[in-house]
Amino acid sequence: MINKTTKHPFNLYYNAGEFVKICGTQDGYFPDFGHHIANEMGGVWLHPIKLLDGFWLKITDLDRGISLWSRADAFTNESWGSAFDYGHGLSHIPLTMKRTQFAPELEKGMMAGYKLHHKGQGELRLKLELLARTDLRPVWFSDEIGIHDGVQDEAVQINSRDVLVKDSGNDWYVMIGTDLPGEEVECRPDLYGPEFTAGNGCGVKFSAEIRIPAEGDFEFHLFVAGSYASAEGCRETYRSLEQDYERMLREKQSAYDAVAKRAQLVIDGEDKFNEVFNWVKWNNQWLIQQVDGVGRGLTAGGPTYPWWFGCDNTYSLQGVLAIGDHQLAKDTLDLLLRKSEEANGNGRFIHEVTTMGAVSNPGNTQETAHYIAFVWEMFRWTGDEVLLRRHYAYCVKGIDWLLGEMDPDGDLFPSGYGIIEIAGLNMELVDTAVYTAKALQAMTEMSRYLQDEGNHERYRLLADRCAAAINERFWIESEELFADAVAPKKDIVPKADYMTSLAHDQGIAGYREYLSGLLAEAGNEEEDRGWLLNKNWVIVTPMETGIAEPDKARRALDKMRSDVFIGEYGTYLSGIYQQGTMTISTGVHAVAEAANGNPDEALDLLGRMIRSFSYVLPGSMAEMSPDYGCMVQAWTVYAVAVPVVRHFFGITPFAARKELVIKPQLPSAWKGKRCSMERLVVGDAEFDIQLEETAGSQSISIRNEACWNVTVEWNGRQVQSSEANIELKL
Incomplete structure (x- = not known):
């Protein structure tokens, strides 16, 4: 897997399964943004509904009297999810933290895992407050078809470590929970984290006091599941996620490895x-x-x-x-x-x-x-x-x-x-x-x-x-x-002022003169011409x-x-x-x-x-x-x-006839280099193709286990073969 650390911590990221999408900023926060639904395009979505505006963690050092909302100072993007590092952002608390999150590929939920490391001496006593903000609402253009957001999100089931929330006007649900120790939980509409977010949601907060020994670690997780159909479906997804998130992560990583290959x-x-x-x-x-x-x-x-x-x-x-x-x-x-x-x-x-x-x-x-x-x-x-x-x-x-x-x-x-x-x-x-x-x-x-x-x-x-x-x-x-475009002059003239105003709005000078010149050249009012x-x-x-x-x-x-x-x-x-x-x-x-x-x-x-x-x-x-x-x-x-x-590889298939034409044209920068495309899928067959072009010669190797009729056209020559392994020098 390839990962990179951003230089722009306030830019957005996108984690995705086939059902759930997570979007926030690379510092780990979830600011409001967007225009289709004003200020609502980020957060956690289970399309066609939104589940959360976001989630945040507050850390209090009970001995030092320091309290802060954690904010990442480094971000790593993986194909299957993201990681946030808080190495320098936990001011004056001898603590580092890493948050890793992903949306399983085929589940209606997500998981965020936190790993805290005490880098100081003695015992570290902390209070952790994990807060999520719900916002059950429909996707853009739903009002136009008569589907409306309810007046308020309502908690319908509150346990010590999981809460089920429902949209007041629809059968839309989100279940939020954690494996943090303890019993303390709060849920109310006016409960916010470090960011005030739009919408008719409610805040859900789980609190715990923990102790970490010197050089010790502490791990916990946030689980979020949703349903746009039933409370039972939401609970079922939540239990599955809570019990099997490690397997789901392995399966997702394996799936993305297969995509790469x-x-x-x-x-x-x-x-x-x-x-x-x-x-x-x-x-x-x-x-x-x-x-x-x-x-x-x-x-x-x-x-x-x-x-x-x-x-x-x-x-x-x-x-x-x-x-x-x-x-x-x-x-x-x-x-x-x-x-x-x-x-x-x-x-x-x-x-x-x-x-x-x-x-x-x-x-x-x-x-x-x-x-x-x-x-x-x-x-x-x-x-x-x-x-x-x-x-x-x-x-x-x-x-x-x-x-x-x-x-x-x-x-x-x-x-x-x-x-x-x-x-x-x-x-x-x-x-x-x-x-x-x-x-x-x-x-x-x-x-x-x-x-x-x-x-x-x-x-x-x-x-x-x-x-x-x-x-x-x-x-x-x-x-x-x-x-x-092609049009007669008479169709362009009425649009001239509008097109000029568009250019002017973009700071383009001289557009009216440019268009006037085109109109002057046009001559006949009725005759089609190109513009x-x-x-x-x-x-x-x-x-x-x-x-x-x-x-x-x-x-x-x-x-x-x-x-x-x-x-x-x-x-x-x-x-x-x-x-x-x-x-x-x-x-x-x-x-x-x-x-x-x-x-x-x-x-x-x-x-x-x-x-x-x-x-x-x-x-x-x-x-x-x-x-x-x-x-x-x-x-x-x-x-x-x-x-x-x-x-560049020159692939033209006709899968129904089990035919493949390969007509390479490599850029000059790739000549003298081995160029390969492995596991190319055409119809129900897979091909490995390796090309190399040097001064005066070309070579091609093709794995053709399905024994299709392959035609190679290169360097003015044409060769056909249906062998399982094709090796040609042209």
């Missing part, structure tokens, strides 16, 4: 990149959320977006396939499909669904197209024909919705919001057009495979027409770039997907390698604004470079992105580089895994 990347001499790849897989595991009666799937980011998104997952799940967690990809897409059918039913793919099961946004245009394109990718990796047929039926509706209701002028460019959700920019956008073309290509392949001859030829012709139209109408020859309104990062999507014609792809990528588009941490969200960088903007740009035969440029972008690794949370990269937004974000797995697996 699946799709395990080892590039000789590239220790940091190998480390980042491992942590991205662990980060991905943190974001899995199960909710009884709703489903299991990959959430967008912690702690700000701890629910499920269509757009985020059509990116993220491509990375999930590459790292071999095919069940997660299936579960997530199944959840999103069910909710799309419930909320829409017409082929439109949802944008956002909370853990309460409420759809807050029925779907932006781009994500329906992106979903359809992803279904075929998922099938190629998993070989699950039942799943393909299930999704294909909705994909047929989705294409009809895109090219019907959302494309009234019939130009194959559906209108509406894309990935960049800027109010007013609900036009014919490049990302929507590109993913529609990709969706039509996917429908061509799906209809052929499923022998839907009635639709196959139509999809093929539409796919060709759409790709050609993008290259013709979104391409701006004078700029050597693809446009943000570079913001030079948004999504103009790289034609190259990411292979929709761009080769010459246009080359020229656009050359143009986008400038400081207009790329900064210290990767690709700007907007070349006009140059104020924000995300792992997704950088990742899609890296994929575009790699997909067009530029691995060095792709690796450069990834290198910029991973400069933010551990900047906020040790072992993670923030949503906004280097230090803003969610401290862990799902689509980072796309940004890291897709360039490496699909392009």
Whole structure:
């Protein structure tokens, strides 16, 4: 396991099982923060409800008369949990302390363990006060569907060392307890620790007086269990946690070790990149959320977006396939499909669904197209024909919705919001057009495979027409770039003031003059033309997907390698604004470079992105580089895994046919080094692949125990083999 000590003790951390999420600051505290539910996004959550605002420990040295709330001065992040060290923070008390905590992977609870060490002489007499603050309340957007927080949390069972608390208006429960010695317990609404927290909760405090001999240790634990259904279920989880937490920790550590070993990347001499790849897989595991009666799937980011998104997952799940967690990809897409059918039913793919099961946004245009394109990718990796047929039926509706209701002028460019959700920019956008073309290509392949001859030829012709139209109408020859949007001048003029005000609010000078220049060049009021309104990062999507014609792809990528588009941490969200960088903007740009035969440029972008690794949370990269937004974000797995697996190693599978194509293109920095990917999962098979490229020669070793038909294309040569162990020198 890898651990790191933070340099930023007041930054956030995220501990997670598939049910429970814990979020506080790296000094061990739990301040209020968040905007979806104001001041309520931290603490301990059992989605779709919150359990605790937090927990704190007060230590009193009875002989010295010193009393303080313990605050950590060092933080260590492990893949499976966290540790807090209090070596220097226990002022004038001869004591050190370590707190270790984790959420079991498949239990509705958590455990925090405390180990105190007396580093002085004689006997140390202490009073310990362990306080937790409940806050049973529902997730964001619950009020809109008629589910409301109760007036107060109420203690319904108080024992000397465990307390059961219920929300007054709902069957939501949390049980808090400890193995501290003694009988003293308090529970009341006005009982707080060192932080005053929002909400209708109550404080629960366990107190004990203890003695520690010189150089002696004392250990105790906090247990928290929850239920969004029944008191009995809460008690049952609590007893299980109390009795078996050591086994649960071993199982969690073993599970995370297995995650590290699946799709395990080892590039000789590239220790940091190998480390980042491992942590991205662990980060991905943190974001899995199960909710009884709703489903299991990959959430967008912690702690700000701890629910499920269509757009985020059509990116993220491509990375999930590459790292071999095919069940997660299936579960997530199944959840999103069910909710799309419930909320829409017409082929439109949802944008956002909370853990309460409420759809807050029925779907932006781009994500329906992106979903359809992803279904075929998922099938190629998993070989699950039942799943393909299930999704294909909705994909047929989705294409009809895109090219019907959302494309009234019939130009194959559906209108509406894309990935960049800027109010007013609900036009014919490049990302929507590109993913529609990709969706039509996917429908061509799906209809052929499923022998839907009635639709196959139509999809093929539409796919060709759409790709050609993008290259013709979104391409701006004078700029050597693809446009943000296609629209007539008359549709842009009414938006000019609003877009100028957005730029002004961000401190961008000269935007009105820039836009006025574009409008002056436009000429005809009614004729569609391409517009570079913001030079948004999504103009790289034609190259990411292979929709761009080769010459246009080359020229656009050359143009986008400038400081207009790329900064210290990767690709700007907007070349006009140059104020924000995300792992997704950088990742899609890296994929575009790699997909067009530029691995060095792709690796450069990834290198910029991973400069933010551990900047906020040790072992993670923030949503906004280097230090803003969610401290862990799902689509980072796309940004890291897709360039490496699909392009540097060149993996293209067709699991249903037991075929694997390997077409490596190693960055120059990796040449002369042994590059291996072990336990790569495709369908029901696993492969170990080892590559090495030196001047004038290439060698590849493949463990192919399932004896699939493997095709290697490298150095202008092509070799096929179905042997269990393949050794080639090219």
